[in-house]
Amino acid sequence: MSETEILEINMGPQHPSTHGVLRLILHLDGETVVDCDCDIGYLHRGLEKLCEVRTYPQALTLTDRMDYIAAISNNLGYLEAVEKLLQIEVPRRAQYIRVMMTELNRIASHLLWLATHAIDIGAMTVFLYCFREREKILDIFEKFCGTRLTTSTFRIGGLREDLPKGCLEEVKAFCDTFPKFINDYETLLTMNRIWLERTKGIGVISAEDAIAWGLSGPVLRGSGVKWDIRKAYPYEVYSELEFEVPIGKVGDTYDRYLCRMEELRQSNRIILQTVEGLPEGDLKAKTKKIIRPPAGRVYHSIEAPKGELGYLIVSDGSPNPYRVKVRPPSFINLQAIPALVKGHLVADVVAVIGTLDIVLGEIDR
Amino acid sequence: MADKEDEKKPAEGEKDAPEKGTKPEAEGKKPAGEAKKAESEEPPPPPPDPPFVKKIRERFGEAILESSVFADEPTIVVGVENLIDACVYLRDDEEMKFDYLACISSVDYPERVPRFDLIYNLYSIKIGHRLNVIVRVEENKEVPTVSQVWITANWQEREIWDLMGITFADHPNLKRILLPDWWEGHPLRKDYPLEGRGEEQKVIEECQKLKY
Numbered sequence: 001m002s003e004t005e006i007l008e009i010n011m012g013p014q015h016p017s018t019h020g021v022l023r024l025i026l027h028l029d030g031e032t033v034v035d036c037d038c039d040i041g042y043l044h045r046g047l048e049k050l051c052e053v054r055t056y057p058q059a060l061t062l063t064d065r066m067d068y069i070a071a072i073s074n075n076l077g078y079l080e081a082v083e084k085l086l087q088i089e090v091p092r093r094a095q096y097i098r099v100m101m102t103e104l105n106r107i108a109s110h111l112l113w114l115a116t117h118a119i120d121i122g123a124m125t126v127f128l129y130c131f132r133e134r135e136k137i138l139d140i141f142e143k144f145c146g147t148r149l150t151t152s153t154f155r156i157g158g159l160r161e162d163l164p165k166g167c168l169e170e171v172k173a174f175c176d177t178f179p180k181f182i183n184d185y186e187t188l189l190t191m192n193r194i195w196l197e198r199t200k201g202i203g204v205i206s207a208e209d210a211i212a213w214g215l216s217g218p219v220l221r222g223s224g225v226k227w228d229i230r231k232a233y234p235y236e237v238y239s240e241l242e243f244e245v246p247i248g249k250v251g252d253t254y255d256r257y258l259c260r261m262e263e264l265r266q267s268n269r270i271i272l273q274t275v276e277g278l279p280e281g282d283l284k285a286k287t288k289k290i291i292r293p294p295a296g297r298v299y300h301s302i303e304a305p306k307g308e309l310g311y312l313i314v315s316d317g318s319p320n321p322y323r324v325k326v327r328p329p330s331f332i333n334l335q336a337i338p339a340l341v342k343g344h345l346v347a348d349v350v351a352v353i354g355t356l357d358i359v360l361g362e363i364d365r
Numbered sequence: 366m367a368d369k370e371d372e373k374k375p376a377e378g379e380k381d382a383p384e385k386g387t388k389p390e391a392e393g394k395k396p397a398g399e400a401k402k403a404e405s406e407e408p409p410p411p412p413p414d415p416p417f418v419k420k421i422r423e424r425f426g427e428a429i430l431e432s433s434v435f436a437d438e439p440t441i442v443v444g445v446e447n448l449i450d451a452c453v454y455l456r457d458d459e460e461m462k463f464d465y466l467a468c469i470s471s472v473d474y475p476e477r478v479p480r481f482d483l484i485y486n487l488y489s490i491k492i493g494h495r496l497n498v499i500v501r502v503e504e505n506k507e508v509p510t511v512s513q514v515w516i517t518a519n520w521q522e523r524e525i526w527d528l529m530g531i532t533f534a535d536h537p538n539l540k541r542i543l544l545p546d547w548w549e550g551h552p553l554r555k556d557y558p559l560e561g562r563g564e565e566q567k568v569i570e571e572c573q574k575l576k577y
Contacts (some may be wrong), residue, residue: 053559
């Protein structure tokens with residue numbers, strides 16, 4: 001007579017597949033996951049409280065450190081919220097360059113997602129290929145603003161300075177060759193039998209559940225919900241650009257993979273449109289030397305690569321924000337992990353964490 | 366707030382009151398009391414409530430304490446006791462269908478009597494409109510949890526309990542989420558110092574115990 005009992009085992013906080021310092025407490029019946037708890041907070045740095053003692057331009061540098069993989073999106077969200085509070089209009093040339101850099105940053109983030117997701121499941125070649133392309137994008141960022149990762153390059157009201165000589169050509173050269181690389185990745189993975197077995201039917205979530213759990217980004221769109229902040233509440237010049245928003249059917253890991261791959265192509269398309277349509281003009285709206293937004297509150301969200309990134313900024317008329325609250329997409333997406341992994345095997349937990357595309361800097365702030 | 370003094374730029378003691386006339390932010394919620402609203406100039410007329418806010422007012426009447434619009438976002442203020450009814454109505458009614466709770470935020474106004482503001486940002490994915498719902502909470506009073514209405518509220522309310530100290534009644538799992546379990550105090554409150562209260566020493570001691 002053998003008895004079985006539920007085994008409670010730790011996954012993390014140091015674990016190569018948890019993409020950061022994430023601790024999962026798995027309750028296993030054999031190899032099957034019965035329940036899963038998350039323990040987060042290992043990377044909590046108190047960014048929201050720190051923003052209260054910085055001025056508005058200084059707090060921009062703090063926002064980079066949240067989602068450090070796609071730092072430009074964080075900057076954009078924060079600045080747009082402050083500009084909404086100040087009710088100023090960013091000049092068109094600045095908007096086009098901002099969109100160009102944000103979409104490049106989306107491609108960089110998705111490349112890193114694909115690299116780590118694939119290597120967690122076992123496809124090592126894809127990891128190296130994706131990093132090769134990501135290096136090209138990081139070189140473009142370095143040419144544009146001097147840093148590769150935590151850029152802080154936009155300013156309240158527009159940009160700090162114009163594109164340097166040769167940057168636009170480099171962006172165009174990258175975008176012209178990039179679709180071929182996406183085809184390479186798809187050749188390796190999309191119809192690959194091992195990939196299909198590891199990702200089809202794993203981590204399924206229905207559309208109603210996804211909306212109830214508050215998921216956003218490709219995780220929500222993989223379940224068939226057509227919701228993209230760039231289309232629903234357009235910001236910057238997205239209303240003038242043509243692009244499609246891919247959605248999935250079933251809501252499993254494979255659908256989310258296909259969504260993100262298609263998003264790579266669509267981002268490429270957007271960047272080419274901004275390169276071709278770049279207008280002349282100013283780069284920055286006129287703002288006072290010390291930014292003092294009028295007292296009020298604003299909530300502004302953008303479509304970051306990981307999902308809907310929202311900033312709620314409360315100002316009281318002083319140069320420091322009174323309260324900055326960040327709505328991190330990874331935090332809300334991670335909440336759904338128990339619902340996604342129940343009944344799956346331990347190896348599938350790794351696939352699900354990869355498909356949610358979490359970054360702990362954003363979860364813990 | 367000794368830390369704020371270091372970062373503030375010198376001089377310019379005048380506050381921002383004259384700048385308010387530039388845009389209809391007069392409709393935005395003003396922290397630190399409504400007394401700031403008393404301007405000498407005529408404020409521009411407030412933008413009208415969108416039709417669905419009118420419908421909410423018809424349904425709830427007195428329970429909606431205030432409503433305003435700022436930058437195309439309508440906001441309503443409800444009392445704590447009507448929060449769950451309002452949320453269920455907003456989620457289920459055919460013309461509202463606010464099925465997506467984007468964010469719950471908390472703001473601390475230590476000098477004001479309902480000390481905290483809880484702000485719920487709601488979207489409707491089907492219809493496409495947005496609404497902010499504000500609840501004003503006094504210190505040491507409980508707020509009913511909305512995690513039965515929108516599951517996503519679970520972790521967000523835990524974070525608010527952890528960092529701001531607002532208790533949610535009937536929450537399935539109200540524990541600390543970002544800070545360690547042994548932490549005392551609620552750091553995002555305005556009276557909590559930025560440098561902490563010596564927790565760093567405790568972390569060092571805990572780590573030294575693990576040395577082997």
